[in-house]
Amino acid sequence: GESVGLHLPTLSVQEGDNSIINCAYSNSASDYFIWYKQESGKGPQFIIDIRSNMDKRQGQRVTVLLNKTVKHLSLQIAATQPGDSAVYFCAEKGTSYDKVIFGPGTSLSVIP
Amino acid sequence: GAVVSQHPSRVICKSGTSVKIECRSLDFQATTMFWYRQFPKQSLMLMATSNEGSKATYEQGVEKDKFLINHASLTLSTLTVTSAHPEDSSFYICSARDQSGDKWTDTQYFGPGTRLTVL
Numbered sequence: 001g002e003s004v005g006l007h008l009p010t011l012s013v014q015e016g017d018n019s020i021i022n023c024a025y026s027n028s029a030s031d032y033f034i035w036y037k038q039e040s041g042k043g044p045q046f047i048i049d050i051r052s053n054m055d056k057r058q059g060q061r062v063t064v065l066l067n068k069t070v071k072h073l074s075l076q077i078a079a080t081q082p083g084d085s086a087v088y089f090c091a092e093k094g095t096s097y098d099k100v101i102f103g104p105g106t107s108l109s110v111i112p
Numbered sequence: 113g114a115v116v117s118q119h120p121s122r123v124i125c126k127s128g129t130s131v132k133i134e135c136r137s138l139d140f141q142a143t144t145m146f147w148y149r150q151f152p153k154q155s156l157m158l159m160a161t162s163n164e165g166s167k168a169t170y171e172q173g174v175e176k177d178k179f180l181i182n183h184a185s186l187t188l189s190t191l192t193v194t195s196a197h198p199e200d201s202s203f204y205i206c207s208a209r210d211q212s213g214d215k216w217t218d219t220q221y222f223g224p225g226t227r228l229t230v231l
Contacts, residue, residue, distance in 0.1 A: 008153050008154070041203075041225070042225065043222035043223050043224045045222070101158065103155065104154075104155050
């Protein structure tokens with residue numbers, strides 16, 4: 001397999017604060033990146049994506065930043081809510097219809 | 113949005129038996145589906161790419177004779193875990209690719225997962 005994490009890092013934030021989840025990707029040829037949210041016992045849920053020719057993209061309460069120079073991706077969640085508690089995965093894809101490879105994931109815990 | 117279903121959601125079986133997991137795209141056709149395995153507190157690991165009408169492509173280290181994949185129609189792929197053992201216990205997740213758009217709208221939709229427990 002590829003990109004398998006061993007232990008999920010954990011991020012704890014106070015409700016209402018902003019969250020920043022970071023991800024380092026491995027393949028410099030990847031040209032499409034996705035953030036997924038996975039709640040316990042469920043499949044991944046698409047949050048936001050970004051193409052390699054962009055460095056920032058905003059959605060509803062979420063922003064993804066891409067730094068190709070250092071192969072770094074981040075997800076910013078504004079005004080974090082208890083419902084945001086989940087595991088967040090970044091994923092990368094190499095070419096147009098290539099397979100999606102997941103990063104190790106970060107567990108976000110929101111403190112009420 | 114597009115919906116992908118999996119059946120069963122949970123299965124418990126005895127060691128040595130075979131288990132079949134179904135993955136269906138409910139409102140779109142998927143020539144390509146993917147099977148992932150996820151162990152507790154770990155990431156999703158891609159096992160294989162399932163192509164409609166042709167043989168699956170397995171990732172390195174995944175035994176094709178143990179994890180049989182069949183993609184007989186544009187809306188159904190099945191994963192059969194043969195001669196299951198306790199170490200095969202895991203969360204199996206499928207995804208289906210909707211290729212109706214262009215490169216940048218190509219999106220994978222994930223199923224809810226199947227929890228396999230082998231006793």
